[in-house]
Amino acid sequence: MENLKLTSEQIHTQLKLLPDWADIDELKINKTFKFSNFVEALSFINQVGTLAETAKHHPDIHLYYNQLVFELWTHDVQGLSEKDFDLAIKIEELYTNFVVESKTEESDY
16 A cells, blocks of 8 residues: 555544544644553553554654653655554554553452
8 A cells, every 4th residue: 555645634534533633733643641650651552562563654652651642654755644543543442442451450459
């Protein structure tokens, strides 16, 4: 599949599916995720790493103790492509499941 740079209209349509993600000058999208602690955040990074390897599309990741900032953009097109939004959706799904699992594990104690 060829990477094509999305138009402004396409970007804004895609962002409606990801309301918590921020658009940075139509070049990148990003979102901050919060965790209970450093270990949880690090565990989530590793799970996203597996997703990224499978997708062959790698986000920039910034770790701040219990927060992660994911930044997505497609280097080949110097902007946003479908790959960015596909991976963002997968990260969202993973986070939803991760939070549910974490709360389940906490309630087991």
